[in-house]
Amino acid sequence: VGSRGLGAFGSLLLGSTAVHLTAHGRCPVLVVRGRPDPSGAVLLAVDGSPAGEAAVEFAFAEALLRGVDLLTLHVWNTRSERAYEGPGDPLNAVVDIERLRQEEQRLLDEIVAPWQERYPGLVVERRLVRSRVRPSLIEASRDAQLVVVGARGRGGFTG
Template structure:
């Protein structure tokens, strides 16, 4: 069977919203939905040399867990009645549990904030950690998506961003909506060309730079437009600051797709500033896609 969509469940409102989105994603892909609840080990209770003999039933919280998972399953079935659902209750650190789940998932979905095991999900730890370290695309549910809006793709032209482009086209195709490919540039952007830097180049030819950025946008999209000829693609080239422009554009979108890291920045970082800004401030759900190359 194809890899499932996995969603973290903790009983919070944000978690249930994530379950609904995850059910739709599973339905679109024709795969199963896996509901995962994790219990973190309380470090103060760890005995020397081993793990405590603890499980949800002994701790008296099995009923609470079952109730949270039952409500999550009901929410999923209301959204997509025929989705195949499995449950998993795991004892372990939630971050590690979901990272392990990402190895066999087609998509991980998490809420923007949570309670209990997945408490403080955004942006204390879980969402940022998963988008930086997960082995599959991560969709963070936040904001109020426009159900009739397009998929918004943040285009930066980097080799690592190619998988984000592929994911965005696939999402637009599955959802049957348009794709808006937004490339934001400015006169202090990292140049597209490579080579020795001449001090005289500090004087920027804005029109030439605009043409180069337009070429980058067109070349990035060309192979994917040929593979998906039925998708209507709107190419937007915007002279602005990157993060505010993307956040503003997300108001009209049903999903934003971005690579984990793009051009520029610090090579040692696993998650770029643009991705983090979207996770904190976008007006709709955000999917962050990591490239195959790892630092």
């Protein structure tokens, strides 16, 4: 599907049809955002869910096929879509943020390492970001020629 509809929300990155199909599709969905000469890496959003395994496999194969690097991105935060930073973070008083960061890094490494062994010639960057998911994914996708995202399997809701 194309990336923009003709609706009133022209500033959105995706049109409402593309958003609906990607959120509710039961098969792979490709959204094409027209760019005449894509040269960036393949971006893989990693969440660690079983539902995302097919996306991981696809992203590695596609990066190799395209002859480009693979950027793996795992975004984490301590609360759903809200991230606090710095000493003013109220969670720093009750949660060991560094331990959480290490666990999230371990998750990313465990997902990527076996695939990196299967594709030894592929340059793979692992990026761990503590922030909100949507803005981080949008920012990382700016230079990507392809963004691969699984089925959002870790949340309690589909879509």
